[in-house]
Amino acid sequence: SVQLEWKAGSKMEKPVTLLVGKKHEKDNRYYAQLLGEKQAFLVNDYQVTQLKKSAEEMREKDPIVAKFGVDDVTGLTIRKGGTVVEIVRDSEGGWSLAAPVKTRADAEKMKTLLDKLSRENVAFNEKGGREKHSEFEVDGRAVFVQVATREKKLEGFLLGKQDGGATYIRRADDDKVYQTHALKKDDFPLDAKAWRDRVVTGFSGTKVTRFGVERAGAAWAVERKEGKWTFVKGAPIGAAVKIAKLEEAISVLSGLRATEIGSGGEVGADKVVSTIRVVADGKEMAIKVGGRKGITDTFVKREGGDAVYVVRTSHVEKVDLKVSDVTDTPAAPRPARGGGDPIKPAAR
Helix, strand or coil: CEEECCCCCCCCCCCEEEEEEEECCCCCEEEEEECCCCCCEEEEHHHHHHHCCCHHHHCCCCCCCCCCCHHHEEEEEEEECCEEEEEEECCCCCEEEEECCCEEECHHHHHHHHHHHHCCCCCCCCCECHHHCCCCCCCCCCEEEEEEECCCECCCEEEEEEECCEEEEEECCCCCEEEECCCCHHHCCCCHHHHECCECCCCCHHHEEEEEEEECCEEEEEEEECCEEEEEECCCCCCEECHHHHHHHHHHHHCCECCEECCCCCCCCCCCCEEEEEEECCEEEEEEEEEEECCCEEEEEECCCCCEEEEEHHHHHHHCCCHHHCEECCCCCCCCCCCCCCCCCCCC
């Protein structure tokens, strides 16, 4: 029997008791009846299963991923065997890799992952205890994940075998194994490149005062003074700047983002085709454009940095401009017709 009681003010005033009887003689349905009523019904067996809960099943279980506030997180540790990846929040509120290398981390990737983690609370679909650790690979083969907050390091969890869209998971201090459909091992890569910041250049386009390109011994550059762009080198005397083309290049370069982190050993990664220089808010920065990667991508590097980025070629083409792309040369004036010799008639 299952008894339901109602909130004050509900249309249902009196408690209701549902009586579940025996199984139907020919199928998997059960007889059911409200206490005090004459009418009996047949209900599906899965509905009865949902009602037949033990006290242990109804008890709130400790979450595998401990609850936390995204803004309170100060670090994330991922470990498997001897490989450790550690990402920490830096003093400016961004993210940095602390291990295995020290460099900027991808803030967008961290935000997406922490949002996902903060909503995960696996507390059902138990698959067994210690005897299942090896079968479900939540032992030494698992990926260990731990979140640190301002208050403390939260209890970590282990991600094991993946099967049919689900991942086996357990809390580090608990032997019980569960399934999660929300988290995958791919969410926690152990390759540092996967966590490196993919922002190649980031600055305010409105604060740019100089832009230029160097290519094969030739170079051109423009400067902005009192809101007006003029050539300082590389253009014909008297040439004007195509403002629309230049502003498009600055807009793309100000938020240039890589599709992936490349490897310096790849063909074309260390080749320098051109160098794009920009001064924004008094600071100079430059990127070196390298060779192509396949049909759609191009390698680039920040000058002075060691990271190799893979950027869409269509974006690179908008910033790696030739002087002719941004030159608006005025047409030469046509000579005035004077009163010289009379025009001779054409010979017969």
